[in-house]
Amino acid sequence: MTESTMKPPKKALTPVKWMREHLFSTWYNALLTVVVGYLVVTSVGPILNWALFDANFLGADASDCSGAGACWLFIDQRLNFFIYGFYPDELQWRVDLMFLLLAVAFVPQFIERFPARKWFGIFGMTGLPVIGYFLIPGGLFGLEEVESTKWGGLMLTLILAYIGILASLPIGVLLALGRRSEMPIIRGLSVVFIEVWRAVPLITVLFMASVMLPLFLPDGMNFEKLMRALIGITLWQSAYMAEVIRGGLQAIPRGQYEAADALGLGYWRKMGLVVLPQALKLVIPGIVNTFISLFKDTTLVLIIGLFDVLGTVQSTVTDPAWQNVAVEGYVFVAFCFWVFCFGISRYSQNLERKLDTGHKT
Amino acid sequence: MKKQTIDSKPAGPKPWYDPRVRSLFFQVVAIAAVFWAGWTLVENTLSNMESRGISTGFGFLEETAGFGIIMSLVPYDATMSYGRTFWVGLTNTLLVSAMGIIAATLLGFIIGVARLSSNWLVAKVSLFYIEVIRNIPLLLQIFFWYFAVLGALPSPRQSIEMGGTMFLNNRGLYVPEPLTQDGFGLVWGAVLAAIAAVVGIRIWAKRRQLATGQIFPTFKVGVAILVLVPLLAYFVAGSPLEWDVPALKGFNFGGGITIIPELAALWLALSLYTASFIAEIVRSGILSVSKGQTEASKALGLPNGLTLRLVVIPQAMRVIIPPLTSQYLNLAKNSSLATAIGYPDLVAVFMGTTLNQTGQAVEVVAITMAVYLTISLSISLFMNIYNRAVAIKER
Numbered sequence: 001m002t003e004s005t006m007k008p009p010k011k012a013l014t015p016v017k018w019m020r021e022h023l024f025s026t027w028y029n030a031l032l033t034v035v036v037g038y039l040v041v042t043s044v045g046p047i048l049n050w051a052l053f054d055a056n057f058l059g060a061d062a063s064d065c066s067g068a069g070a071c072w073l074f075i076d077q078r079l080n081f082f083i084y085g086f087y088p089d090e091l092q093w094r095v096d097l098m099f100l101l102l103a104v105a106f107v108p109q110f111i112e113r114f115p116a117r118k119w120f121g122i123f124g125m126t127g128l129p130v131i132g133y134f135l136i137p138g139g140l141f142g143l144e145e146v147e148s149t150k151w152g153g154l155m156l157t158l159i160l161a162y163i164g165i166l167a168s169l170p171i172g173v174l175l176a177l178g179r180r181s182e183m184p185i186i187r188g189l190s191v192v193f194i195e196v197w198r199a200v201p202l203i204t205v206l207f208m209a210s211v212m213l214p215l216f217l218p219d220g221m222n223f224e225k226l227m228r229a230l231i232g233i234t235l236w237q238s239a240y241m242a243e244v245i246r247g248g249l250q251a252i253p254r255g256q257y258e259a260a261d262a263l264g265l266g267y268w269r270k271m272g273l274v275v276l277p278q279a280l281k282l283v284i285p286g287i288v289n290t291f292i293s294l295f296k297d298t299t300l301v302l303i304i305g306l307f308d309v310l311g312t313v314q315s316t317v318t319d320p321a322w323q324n325v326a327v328e329g330y331v332f333v334a335f336c337f338w339v340f341c342f343g344i345s346r347y348s349q350n351l352e353r354k355l356d357t358g359h360k361t
Numbered sequence: 362m363k364k365q366t367i368d369s370k371p372a373g374p375k376p377w378y379d380p381r382v383r384s385l386f387f388q389v390v391a392i393a394a395v396f397w398a399g400w401t402l403v404e405n406t407l408s409n410m411e412s413r414g415i416s417t418g419f420g421f422l423e424e425t426a427g428f429g430i431i432m433s434l435v436p437y438d439a440t441m442s443y444g445r446t447f448w449v450g451l452t453n454t455l456l457v458s459a460m461g462i463i464a465a466t467l468l469g470f471i472i473g474v475a476r477l478s479s480n481w482l483v484a485k486v487s488l489f490y491i492e493v494i495r496n497i498p499l500l501l502q503i504f505f506w507y508f509a510v511l512g513a514l515p516s517p518r519q520s521i522e523m524g525g526t527m528f529l530n531n532r533g534l535y536v537p538e539p540l541t542q543d544g545f546g547l548v549w550g551a552v553l554a555a556i557a558a559v560v561g562i563r564i565w566a567k568r569r570q571l572a573t574g575q576i577f578p579t580f581k582v583g584v585a586i587l588v589l590v591p592l593l594a595y596f597v598a599g600s601p602l603e604w605d606v607p608a609l610k611g612f613n614f615g616g617g618i619t620i621i622p623e624l625a626a627l628w629l630a631l632s633l634y635t636a637s638f639i640a641e642i643v644r645s646g647i648l649s650v651s652k653g654q655t656e657a658s659k660a661l662g663l664p665n666g667l668t669l670r671l672v673v674i675p676q677a678m679r680v681i682i683p684p685l686t687s688q689y690l691n692l693a694k695n696s697s698l699a700t701a702i703g704y705p706d707l708v709a710v711f712m713g714t715t716l717n718q719t720g721q722a723v724e725v726v727a728i729t730m731a732v733y734l735t736i737s738l739s740i741s742l743f744m745n746i747y748n749r750a751v752a753i754k755e756r
Contacts, residue, residue, distance in 0.1 A: 022481035029480045185388040189395060199737035200730050201694035207712055209728075211722050215409045216402050236377070248594050296498040303701055310501055325510040334497045334505075341496035 058229040062322045073330045082312050082332070085152015091144060094135050095155050101128055102158070104227075110347060129166060132159075148226040152307035154336060160233065160298040160308065163293050167291045173243025177271060179242065190242070197239035202297055205232045210304040216327055229301050237294050244286035248279030280296075281355060288348035292341050309333055380712035406723060413720075421719045422447070428714055430705045432621050443715050450710035451732060457627055457706065458693040458736070464632035465692060466685075469639025476644050487640065494637040500686045500698055502634055514622075517613050526606050534620040536609035542601040551594030558590070559583040623704035627696065635692045639685065646681035647673065678751045686744035693736050707732060 013021075026031040054069025057076070075082070084092050105124030108117035125129040136159070139145035151159065160318030167284035197205070209232030210225060217223075223231070252275050260270035280287075302311035316322070378384045410417065422444035429439050433449040434456060476487040494502075512531065515521065520530040528535040566577035595602070607617030650673050658672040699706035700713055707729060716725040 022479070025479060029478075032478075032480050033482050036480075036486055040486065042405075162362070167590065183384045186391055189391060196730075199690075199694075199734045200710070201733060203697040203698040203700065204712060204726070204729055204733065207708070208726050211716065212726055215406045215722060218401075218405050261642065280696055292496075296496075299498040299500045301700070302500070310498065310504070314504065324513075326512070327505075330501060330505045330509055333501055337498055337501070338493065338496045340491060353699050 011252055049059050058076065067254070070328050070331075072324070072328060074322050078312075078316055081153060083154045085156060085307050085312060086150040087148040087152070087155065088144075089145060091138070091146060094138070094143070098128075098135060098155075098218065099134055101131065110343075120279075124155065128145055129162070132162075148224050153312045156301075156306065157295075157298050157308045157310075158235070159227065160230065160301060161172050161291070161295045163230055164233045164237050164294050164298070167230075168237035168241045168294075169287070171234065171238035171274065172245055175238060175242035176245035179246055194239045194242050197236050198243070200236075202233070202236055202300055203303060205236045206300060206304050208232065225304070226306060229304060229306060233294070233298070233301075237290070240293075244283050244290055247286060248281075248283035249275065249342070252279055253283050261306055285348045285352045288344060288351070292348075295340060295344075296337060310337060326346060366512065376615045382740040407514060410723075415720050415722075417721075417723070421721050421723055421724070424719070426715070426718070429708060431703075432624065432705055441538050443719065447707075447711050447728065448716050450705060450707035453704070453710070454693075454696055454699075454706040454732075455707075455736075457624060457631070457699065457704070458696045460628050461631035461635065461692050461696065462689050464628065465639055465688070468632060468636035469688075470643050472640035473643025474647070476640060477647060491637045491640055493634055497639075499630060499634045500701060501694055503626055503630040503698055503702055506629045511622040511626055516611065520609075522615075526604070528607060528609075528614060530614075531622065532613060532619075533622050533646070535614045535617050536620070537604040537606045538616070538618045540603045540605050541602060544598040544601040548591050548594050548601070551591045552587075555587050555590040558586055562586075598669035621704075623699070623702050626702060627699050627704050631692055631695060634695075635712060637686055638688050638691075642681055642684045642688065643677075646677035646679075650676045675751060679753065680750045682744060682751060684749070686741055689740050689744065694733065694739060697733075 002087055023033045050067075050069045054066070055072055056069065057072050058063045059065065059073045061077070062071075062074075062139070064073060080089075080092075105120050105128055108114040108120045111117065114120075134140055135143070136151070136155075137146060137148065175190050175194055178186050178196065180188050182189070206229060209228040212258040213223070213228050213231070256274055256278065257270065262273040265273065278279060293361050298308055299310040301308050302314060307315065313333050317329045367558050388566075407417075423433075423442050425439075426441060426443050426446045427439050428446075430437055430446065430449055432453065434452040435445075435448050437449050439443055472487045473492060475483050476491065477489075478484045479498045514531040516527060516534055517530045520528040520535075522528055562577075562582060570576055605616045607614045607619075654672050654676065655668060658668040663671065676744055696706060697708040700709035703709065712725055712729045716722060719725070
């Protein structure tokens with residue numbers, strides 16, 4: 001390294017200097033620091049006391065809770081319900097197996113140097129849903145059948161989110177291509193579909209799926225409630241997905257299309273081999289963000305009477321056997337969602353940084 | 362086998378290789394598919410409705426609703442029609458959306474700027490807020506405020522008192538209601554006159570600045586006029602305003618304005634949740650303005666306030682407006698979660714109770730979706746007009 005490219009020596013920062021620079025640089029910064037610091041200190045203490053020092057972790061029922069702090073043993077006692085819903089106890093290994101496979105498929109994606117991690121991801125997108133399709137409902141291969149009305153808790157949340165994202169991705173791609181198509185009628189239909197679904201709240205879509213879908217279908221053809229909710233979520237989500245992917249398609253320079261034309265590729269090979277791979281790579285962060293919002297939105301199914309993880313907690317906090325455990329229940333659900341969403345958003349930011357080709361200044 | 366034609370034009374592409382023929386074919390297929398699907402749906406729906414004895418048409422809007430609603434901005438009681446319940450639900454939805462948009466924008470801008478503060482503590486606290494709030498489902502936050510926080514408030518008799526005029530208990534927040542007396546018209550007149558005067562001063566100041574280069578303190582003078590003129594008119598007219606202070610009557614409070622806990626919980630959750638997204642949008646907008654712009658305006662000798670107002674904010678707004686529009690749309694749509702805690706918004710009143718009572722699923726759902734479509738399109742139209750006003754004008 002030559003003299004001129006060397007970085008300037010790091011300033012030795014003593015705590016006092018650091019504080020003067022970052023906390024008390026001007027009189028109003030000092031004032032802000034004091035006010036905000038006071039607020040933080042006065043709120044962190046009681047919260048820690050409630051959540052840790054005065055909290056009850058061990059015991060069998062409500063009488064073991066002192067009431068001074070959080071009653072975490074409530075969560076411990078009901079954990080089974082929060083994770084599996086009404087899924088029969090002796091068959092829960094099937095769900096556990098799916099959790100394990102999910103982890104096997106996606107944990108490697110977070111580890112930079114994991115060998116062949118791409119294949120684990122591809123397994124997660126293809127093999128995993130197939131295994132789940134046979135394993136969770138059962139009924140085949142000598143597996144005992146479990147009706148979808150018995151599914152619930154965290155497991156149902158994950159099923160809704162997983163199928164929702166997996167099904168809305170291809171539909172979204174088709175809609176995005178339709179919206180950029182040169183055929184006016186195809187384009188018009190795609191625009192109307194996307195804009196209408198995006199303009200209505202998910203709740204009305206779910207209401208429609210649960211109230212109106214039976215009216216639309218011919219006699220004798222009926223889906224169960226979970227299936228109807230999934231159809232609604234997928235259609236709604238695919239409109240959002242389409243807009244994300246359209247952004248990627250618009251970012252591909254004209255020259256790429258023209259080059260594919262010049263090679264004599266037809267429409268589908270032009271899109272499939274040249275344009276879409278680049279476009280999808282560009283919008284991975286957007287797709288991940290859509291996934292996060294879908295994941296949070298799955299909680300809405302409790303309004304049409306499905307017991308997702310929030311639904312199971314909500315139905316338990318009103319249980320007379322436990323008094324005033326609402327906050328504990330909500331904190332538990334919040335923590336579940338937070339871990340997933342924060343983890344995924346960090347992963348997406350990481351990906352964005354890695355895929356950034358450096359055009360931005 | 363095809364017969365050989367005598368006139369031998371150079372063999373053009375087969376018709377199914379011709380892009381125009383192909384595109385025509387695909388479009389005809391698409392139209393046919395849509396019509397077929399639509400026709401099947403309508404037919405199925407009609408036969409299903411007939412077999413279940415559901416009538417069609419919008420006549421039900423005239424019938425008496427017969428159910429009570431805990432909060433309505435327009436006069437309503439149970440003897441009124443289903444059409445009226447629609448208006449009650451719609452106004453309640455618009456109210457909470459407007460309140461949420463205002464609060465979320467203010468809070469979002471504050472947190473977004475705080476996130477960029479040079480003060481380490483302030484920046485970290487805002488980061489913490491953003492990362493916690495936006496990764497937790499909105500419905501859970503609504504439940505938290507409604508059941509865990511507001512539900513734990515004391516009963517009316519043990520109300521939390523604020524200055525003897527505001528009361529907070531598990532039935533809601535009670536605040537004094539202003540009652541205008543005779544002569545208040547003068548104050549309204551003064552407000553209008555003040556606004557007109559400020560607009561006039563602004564035009565004059567701009568013209569003067571263009572002519573002479575002198576800057577007139579429009580903002581300070583404007584605020585002074587807007588505050589002082591109506592205040593003066595208020596005292597000239599003899600203080601024509603009384604407050605209806607809520608008071609404990611029997612088991613509950615009477616008088617004043619009541620903010621029911623459902624509205625408060627929904628408003629809090631919507632504003633706090635959306636603010637965390639707006640904060641990130643504001644941050645990215647401010648960061649998008651390159652440092653050179655600030656330096657250049659400093660070099661021109663502009664003071665800090667003007668640099669912010671004339672150089673940084675206008676450029677940041679261009680980046681902020683489009684995603685901000687989406688957040689407003691999301692907030693308006695998310696207000697439909699009201700139904701989970703029983704705030705009587707459009708979905709709860711109309712798509713819930715009215716639909717259940719009348720069974721007119723198709724009409725009710727169609728009206729509700731049309732309303733949300735209209736709200737969404739209006740917000741984007743309004744924001745697009747604003748966006749065009751702030752966009753880069755290139756020639």
